[in-house]
Amino acid sequence: MTTDTSLAEICTVKREDIPKTVTEELSDTERDELKSRVKQLLKEQNAVMVAHYYTDPDLQLIADATVGYVSDSLDMARFGNEAEADTLVVCGVKFMGETAKILNPEKRVLMPDLNADCSLDIGCPIKEFSEFCDQHPDRTVVVYANTSAAVKARSDWVVTSGSALDVINHLHAKGEKFIWAPDKYLGQYIQEQTGADMLLWQGACVVHEEFKAIELAELIKQHPDAKVLVHPESPASVIELADVVSSTTGIIKAAVELDAKEFIVATDKGIFHKMKEAAPDKIFIEAPTSGKSATCVSCAHCPWMAMNTLRKLVECLETGSGEILIDPELGKRARLPIQRLLDFAREQKQQSLLSGDA
Numbered sequence: 001m002t003t004d005t006s007l008a009e010i011c012t013v014k015r016e017d018i019p020k021t022v023t024e025e026l027s028d029t030e031r032d033e034l035k036s037r038v039k040q041l042l043k044e045q046n047a048v049m050v051a052h053y054y055t056d057p058d059l060q061l062i063a064d065a066t067v068g069y070v071s072d073s074l075d076m077a078r079f080g081n082e083a084e085a086d087t088l089v090v091c092g093v094k095f096m097g098e099t100a101k102i103l104n105p106e107k108r109v110l111m112p113d114l115n116a117d118c119s120l121d122i123g124c125p126i127k128e129f130s131e132f133c134d135q136h137p138d139r140t141v142v143v144y145a146n147t148s149a150a151v152k153a154r155s156d157w158v159v160t161s162g163s164a165l166d167v168i169n170h171l172h173a174k175g176e177k178f179i180w181a182p183d184k185y186l187g188q189y190i191q192e193q194t195g196a197d198m199l200l201w202q203g204a205c206v207v208h209e210e211f212k213a214i215e216l217a218e219l220i221k222q223h224p225d226a227k228v229l230v231h232p233e234s235p236a237s238v239i240e241l242a243d244v245v246s247s248t249t250g251i252i253k254a255a256v257e258l259d260a261k262e263f264i265v266a267t268d269k270g271i272f273h274k275m276k277e278a279a280p281d282k283i284f285i286e287a288p289t290s291g292k293s294a295t296c297v298s299c300a301h302c303p304w305m306a307m308n309t310l311r312k313l314v315e316c317l318e319t320g321s322g323e324i325l326i327d328p329e330l331g332k333r334a335r336l337p338i339q340r341l342l343d344f345a346r347e348q349k350q351q352s353l354l355s356g357d358a
């Protein structure tokens, strides 16, 4: 890995490697039977479900109706860590299951489909990433949660989109310089916001990369009173048009708190389920992923998140398939930078409570 071109090649997921988004076709009766079966199996096995906002609404409803949880990746990890259960069923993508296992080595962690990957994780292979880090030993290695256990183990800090700005600000104030991986758009955004010295890995999310600035500007003209909510994994040209740039949790919060009736939302459309639940009187419009400059791969829905289906959920609970296994030594090393984030987030929360900001 000697040039920028070769780095870009390593980071880019080939189109043919991106699965087609599948929708599970079920009758109402089948759906109800599967949901009941999941609830029964969760109870029998002392298992809890943690689901990401981008998964199918049926899965989110089951998690909410049982003692489970629906959230972003940081909160999923935190909840899994605190849950008193023998088994965690993680509905999301592989790095989320791995994070749950790293934090809970004594618990069984199941996923409906172990092929549910992430373009950011795929585009950051450990061998090349490790070589990159070795070339810059003076830099603090900060990686996004969307990475493999091995990449986490090579890092100093693991962050999420909701915590990245605070962590980099905190370390930048101490004079540290960074390697940031894998998402280049989120890295650029943080670099701009903090002024930190960051060397960026060149990965991208195939879902958020699809949002189109030209078409978004046209949509904003048609809805001049709408607030624009954008996830920072989106290209800079899209972020520039945002009223709020935030993590999934922050986007939902903004929809509830902002004094606007309409919102244009640039993130995976799976989030609309929770947004409508949280702010039922408001109107949510999908930001465009197609149009004049379109190359739509995913059309605002992650093809790997869509692999989490009701049938597969039942199957993993019935058969124990989809179990996440991590080498204990690797798990221990990967835990350190995640724990650093959890401790940092806890301290920040305490400080904001003390100062009355919360």
Ligand code: SF4
Residues within 6 Å of the ligand: 054, 093, 117, 118, 119, 120, 146, 205, 206, 207, 208, 268, 302, 303, 304, 305
């Ligand atoms: S939406 Fe993007 S970042 Fe999230 S899991 Fe899918 S590919 Fe990865």
